[in-house]
Amino acid sequence: MSVIRQNLQAVRQRITDAADSAQRDVHGIDLLVVSKTFNADAVIAAAEAGQAAFGENYLQEALDKINTIHATRPDLALEWHFIGPIQSNKTRPIAEHFDWVHSVDREKIAQRLSEQRPAELPPLNICLQVNISGEASKSGVLPADALAVAKAISALPRLRLRGLMAIPEAEGDEAQQRAPFRQLHALFDQLRAAGLQLDTLSMGMSADMTAAIAEGATIVRIGSAIFGTREYAK
Numbered sequence: 243m244s245v246i247r248q249n250l251q252a253v254r255q256r257i258t259d260a261a262d263s264a265q266r267d268v269h270g271i272d273l274l275v276v277s278k279t280f281n282a283d284a285v286i287a288a289a290e291a292g293q294a295a296f297g298e299n300y301l302q303e304a305l306d307k308i309n310t311i312h313a314t315r316p317d318l319a320l321e322w323h324f325i326g327p328i329q330s331n332k333t334r335p336i337a338e339h340f341d342w343v344h345s346v347d348r349e350k351i352a353q354r355l356s357e358q359r360p361a362e363l364p365p366l367n368i369c370l371q372v373n374i375s376g377e378a379s380k381s382g383v384l385p386a387d388a389l390a391v392a393k394a395i396s397a398l399p400r401l402r403l404r405g406l407m408a409i410p411e412a413e414g415d416e417a418q419q420r421a422p423f424r425q426l427h428a429l430f431d432q433l434r435a436a437g438l439q440l441d442t443l444s445m446g447m448s449a450d451m452t453a454a455i456a457e458g459a460t461i462v463r464i465g466s467a468i469f470g471t472r473e474y475a476k
């Protein structure tokens with residue numbers, strides 16, 4: 243059995259265990275496999291092990307990979323999620339080639355994605371990225387601005403606002419790690435109470451998925467636990 247297949251099984255088991263301890267239905271938690279820096283063959287190996295949803299951070303790398311897989315393995319029906327920082331002049335290929343975008347953090351980007359989403363495709367699924375740990379260096383809207391931006395996004399015709407995404411700072415222990423995820427969940431509840439129809443909390447990576455699931459994650463984004471350590475040879 244390939245290492246990728248083995249790691250995928252182990253991660254799925256970790257998700258099941260975390261759901262059990264949180265007394266949650268595991269079917270409410272989707273695994274997004276983050277394939278940035280790993281090649282098309284790695285994605286294909288994961289797809290052959292039953293994984294359909296993949297996340298990418300770097301646009302050119304992602305487009306090359308999507309095209310390669312499309313050309314060599316048209317039998318694989320994959321779902322692509324863009325999860326990296328977005329430059330406003332690069333929105334068109336994102337609108338054309340992805341099913342989801344988790345890293346929308348301002349209205350201008352959302353407007354462009356809506357305008358550029360091809361008419362023959364379904365609306366683009368969107369998560370609003372929130373700067374939940376208050377880190378100046380990180381992208382994401384401030385929690386105080388989230389409602390206004392979310393309302394603006396939900397009015398755009400070619401987008402479907404699904405929920406919130408965050409990348410909290412790493413914390414020393416499980417209890418501390420859970421705090422920012424709990425804050426994101428509270429913000430999500432607040433937006434729903436204000437009338438927004440949201441169903442997605444995109445939170446949790448290889449190191450903190452257990453804490454995120456305990457606090458209500460509906461999508462965990464997992465890379466290194468499946469493909470191994472990344473090397474940024476750019």
Ligand SMILES: *Cc1c(COP(=O)(O)O)cnc(C)c1O
Pocket residue numbers: 276278299325326409447448449463464465466467
């Ligand atoms: C790289 C990345 C991940 C996956 O991180 P791992 O620690 O490899 O699981 C998840 N989300 C985002 C936004 C990322 O950039």
